[in-house]
Structures are given as structure tokens and as C-alpha cells.
Amino acid sequence: MNSIPYIIVVDDDPIILKKTWNTLTDAGFKVAVFKSGNALFEYSKDNPAPNLILMDINMPEMDGFEVIRELKKSEKTWRDTPVIFLTANEDEDTETIGLSLGAMDFIRKPFVTSVLVLRVKHAVELIRLQRDLEGVVEEKTRENENLFLHVVESLADAIDAKDNYTKGHSGRVAAYSKEIAARYGYDEKRQERIFMMGLLHDVGKIGVPDEVINKPGHLTEEEFACIKKHPGIGGKILSNIKEMPELSAGAKWHHERYDGTGYPQGLSGEDIPEEARIIAVADAYDAMTSNRSYRGVIPQAKVRTEIENGKGSQFDPKFADIMLKMIDEDKEYLMRDKLNNNLI
Template sequence: MEHYRVAVIDDDRGNLKIADRILSLYGYTVDCLDSGEALLEYVKENKPDLILLDVHLTGINGFETLQKLKSNHEVRDIPVIILTADTESDTETKALTAGASDFVAKPFVASVLLLRVKNTIELNRLQRDLKSEAKKLSSDIIEEHRRNERLSMQVVQTLAGAVDAKDKYTNGHSTRVAEYSREIARSAGLSEKEQEKIYMMGLLHDVGKIGVPDYVINKPTKLTPEEFDIIKTHPGVGYDILKNISEMPQLAVAARWHHERYDGTGYPDGLKGEDIPMEVRIITVADAYDAMSSRRSYHDVYAQEYIRSEFSNNMGTQFDPKFAQIMLDMIDEDTEYSMREDPDSYRVGDNGVTVEQNINSDKDLVFGFLSMLEAGGLDTAIGMKYCMNDTEFYAEMLTEYTGSMDDRIRHLEECIACGNSDQYRVYVHSLKSASKTIGAISISEKAAKLEEAAVSGDWKLIVDTTPDVIAELRGTVGSILMAMSIYGL
């Protein structure tokens, strides 16, 4: 991997530490800053490859900082990923409208953060390469055409990767759908040119998921009707993104209609039978196959025989019978069940990152430590997930959390004393995010309600409830310190 520099801006030391640990572990040089003002000074002398910028900062907030960056022609091309613990889609929309390249939810999931950083840097580099190539006039027209084709494919693949990165369970989904689609097209007797066209369409069929909030895509339980309505907007969003690519209008077609059904009961337009373009009918089969043969937030990999029965039972209803039969033939030929998500890609844990646990080789000691934290009210499974399943790093984050308690309490009490709801929101937002990172879910949820109260101006709720949250924070910190003392951490 090339050597890249990333600037991370967050006024919470815990968030800075965990971002630094994740990115440094994978070879990035990380510069940590604690305010928007510090970033604006920093870019006068430095030009990182990427900026990770928190929304809620003391001083000028993330959106104001982003606006100042984009108005500076010397640094406006540096890609910015917005960091936020907000769950509202308005924050994400506002970030993208303001010029952010992407957004990442806090607390960080290591695999998602790494993929977003990698894809954003690579996409920005490719865009720069494309601009550079556009300025050059090659005497060899054929070679120039081939080079542009390769670059276009790289851009498409990177964009597909950025889509997959939104869902920690769908790593490689777009590529697998593209490959299955190409194989179905080959078996159907289509030309190599048509196969490659379908491959490109398959890569970008889900591009509209860029506009779907992370909390909906990654929800591990059944979606509410309202959340499913949000999911159902992604074909239209994908169509809007791709419709202006006049050289290949089929890309937009696949994005819009890949959830149509052969019997006409699909969405968004209720197309039926051969009114659905042939390429899309192929991609629909490939998409359904990969959804069943790879992990999702709501199911594991299905047995091959179950997948076969689904295609057999839904020929002529959900699927074009011709292409469903080709898939059945492919399943029958795959006697080793190799046509699925690579099992080795998810044997390392929920966060997708293998990290050696260095705290102690004695499993009983680790179990005892975590059990004591659980007894003190922490959800250690969540805390360990956000700390890359590294117990030593989890202990570091707990130390950071306990060490910041006095400052957090002082800031909250001072804001109440002077009636400063804007600053109160910043500090309680930080408490919400930091608490979730270590698994203090009760505190995080109560802080989230207080943040909502600060936004709505419900000062009575803030005054009445903050003392209880502070008391719970003190109790939780006391339990953490006791566990760390007993186990020598």
C-alpha cells in the first residue's frame, strides 16, 4: 500500500486514539487535531491525503470548518469524511451537500472505517489521474482508449467498493453479483462484449445505497415499515446518480430496476416479464443468489440446497425462468459450494479485522476482567467490537474514558450554570459517542436523549436529568477502576 497521511479532527481524545490505532495499524500516518481552528492552521503547512472531520466540535463546528476548507482553493481538493454519532439522515445529507466525500458513524467499526478511508483516497487519486490524463494528448489513439477503459473500470470498481463498505456484512457483494451475472450471460450465449456490459451493470447495481443511512443498512433486526421505505428509495437514487452517463445508459437501468420481479410485483415501477430489460433480469438472479450465499446482518450463509429450492420455487414469479434455470445448473455444477462469500473473510469476528490480543495469554484472566466489567454495567461485546477485539486496546480506551470523567462532568455542569445549550449539546454528544465505544450503553442512550433535548430547547429535561446521568457516569467509572485495579490493568 502506498504511504498516505490522514488528519483526524475530534475534540474527544478517546475517538482520536481509536482512529489513530486503527489507521496506524494499517500503515497510514495519522495526525490528530482537537478543533476546527487547529485544522485550518494545520493545512497552511500540510496537505494530507484525507481529512476525517467530526461534526460536533467545540469552537467552530465541523460544517463551518468544511465550508472554510472548500473555500480555500489550495486545499479544497482534499477529500473530507465527516464523522458523526448522529443517526438522523439530515446530518448525512447536509455533509454530502457541503462537499464531504463520505461519512462514517461513531463509534468506529474498524472494517468500515478502513474501507471508507481506503476507497475515498483511491477514488480521489483516480479522479486526479483522470484529470491529469485528460490534459495529455497521446499520439497513440488506440492505447489512449485502452488506458481510459482501464481507468474507467477502476473508478467503477472503487465506487462499487464504497457502496459495499456501507454494510459491514456485504464485503465484495457488488463484485460477486457482477461475476455471477457475467457467467449467466456467458451460459446464455451472449457475446463477450455483452458479458462485459452486464459485468459493469452488476458492479453498480446497488450504487443508490450510498444515499441510505448506515443505521438502516446495518440494522441486525427486522426493518420497520418506515425503514423498509427508506431502503426502497435506493433504486431511484442509483438511477439519478448514473442517468447522465450517456455512453452507457444501461448502468442507470440496472440501478433502477434490479428489484423488479418477473410477475410484476417488484419495485419501484412494477415492470413485468420481458418489459424488464434482459440484462436486469440476469442481475436480479445473481443479486438474489449472492444475498443467500453470503452473510447479512439478519442471516448467515444459507445451505446450498435451500438456495436451490428458492430458485426452483420462484421461477416465473420472482425470476425469469430462463435465467433461473441457468443458475440452477450452476448450483448443480458447484458440488463443493465454492460459489459463495469466502468463509475465511469472516472467521475473524464481527468487525472483520484480525488483531492479536496482547493483554495476557491467560484466557481465564481476560474472562474474569470482562466479566467484572459486565457486572459493573458494561456491554463488553460492544466495547471489544469497537476496539478491534484487542483486550489491551480496550483497556486503554477504558483508561481514557475514566481519565476524562472529571472534565466531562465539569463541562456539563458549567453549561447548565450559564445556560449554554449549544455547548451543552457538543459535550453531551461526546459523552454519548465515548460511552458507546466502551459499551456503556445505558449512559450513551441517556446522553442521546439529552442531546435531543438540547436541540429542541427542553432545558427543564436537561436540568432535571443531567445529575442522574452524572451519578451513573461516576458509578460506571468506579466499577471500571475497580476491575482494572484488581486485574492489574
């Protein structure tokens, strides 16, 4: 969009269209006029949105209220375009309905040309200021999110450092979880959220002694009981982050099993938060494809069999199926190595 404000006028009265076009072009605006809502929608298919739409309410076929309802369903730039209604109707209900549908303001007809120009100039300037402010807020939000992500990554690295054999485990689980979520249909915001949850899923291990985490061979019952405390510890730590309460779900419930035989609470099926069900599959895959203190990397065919066999018992079948597809696409068994090299 260039620096000249672009205004669209929609009205079934050709006299109003001509007068509005003359008035606003003389004032320095770029103006396009349409006789109906249908004509506006045809135009919107292949053209950029304006800075502002001035629109009559009482029009044949589609009235102004119907047009604004449809605009709210359209492509984002058009959906967010401010609308000012031009109307001869002074009824309170009309104004109430228009504002409730998202109209910015009303201009009464017949309008005074100088007043129309001032109202449009003020509206365009207000819109510009609002968008500038939104831009500043978005930039600061991104800065804060990036800072938070760096802190989370550092914390995840510190947790992984407790285990001599699982360097990068949290980052890989986060990336696998994000990929599963993306394939399942999560939008970008939810993908980023599950990535963060994956990074922090093992934060509770901060409360588990290093000698238990790094013990070669099988754990005693007491040691395994100690390990089983880490989801509860992690959930408690992350529940203190009030700004992102969902973070604790991955840490607290990633060892629950779909059939209800997991821990710490024995949740089953849909009672386990969806993100935790995704992280459970990602965590199991990375555990099997990494060296551990008690064994080496498991062959890919066996990893696939374990995931397949775990459908409906350990794993939610739909997320296990997505992981199986990822495995099948990984013909050379390099998914983990590519991830470590930031190639996927």
C-alpha cells in the same frame, strides 16, 4: 504477415493475370493469382488474408460484386481485406455499386504498369496508416475503459463498505451476472457491460442511512420504504453518465420481479430490461449465500429451492435455470469462496 505486402489478383483473363503478376512482383510485392471467385474462396479456407485484393468485375460463375458480398460474410481477416476492382467498364452505376459494397477503389483496364504499381503502393500505405491509427485508437480506448473500470470498482467497494456484512457483494454479483450472460450467449462486449452494471447495481444505497442498512432484525415499514428508494437513486445517479446510458438499467430495475410485484415501477416479464433480469438472479443468489445483519449463510439446498420456486414469479425462468445449473455444478458449495479468491 511479413513486411512484404501480399497482393491477390482475381481475373478470368490469363493475359491480365500474367501481366499483373509480372508487374507487381517486379515492384517487390508478393503476389498470388486466381482465375475465379470460387478459387479465391477455396484458397481462403486455409490461408491468411492478403494486404489487398485486385479483382475483375465481369467473371463467369461469380462476378466481382458477388465475390465481395461473400467476402463480407467470411472470417474476419478476409472480411476486412480491402478490395480494388479492375474493370474496363466506365459506367457510373458500376462504380456506385462497387463502392456501396465496400470496394476501396477502381483501376481501369487496360492499365498502365507504372500507374498500377503507384496505385497499389498508395493503397497499401493508406491501409497501413489506417490500421496503425485504429491500433492507437483501440489502445487509448482500452486505457480509458480500464481507468473507468477502476473508478467503478472503487465506487462499488465504497458502497459495499456501508454494509458490515456484504464486503465484495457488488463484485460477486457482477461476476455471477457476467457468467450467466456468457452462458446465455452474450458476446464479450455485452458480458463486460453487464459486469459493469452488476458492479454498480447497488450504487443507490449511497442515499440510504447506514443504520438502516446494518440494522439487525426486521426493518420497520418506514425503514423498508427507505431501502426501496435505492433503485431510483441509483438509476438517477447513473443516468448522468451519458456515454454509457445502459448502466442505469441494472441499478434501477434489479428489484423488479418477473410477475410484476417488484419495485420501483412494478414492471413485469419482458418489460424489465434483460440485463436487470440477469442481475436480479445473481443478486438474490449472493444475498442468500452471504452473511447478513439479520441471518447467516443459507444452506445450498435451500438456496437452490428458493431459486427454483422463484422461477416465473421473482425471476425470469431462463436465467433462473442457468443459475440452477451453476449451483448444481458447485458440488462443494464453494462458488462464492472461489470467486472471492479470483479463481472463477
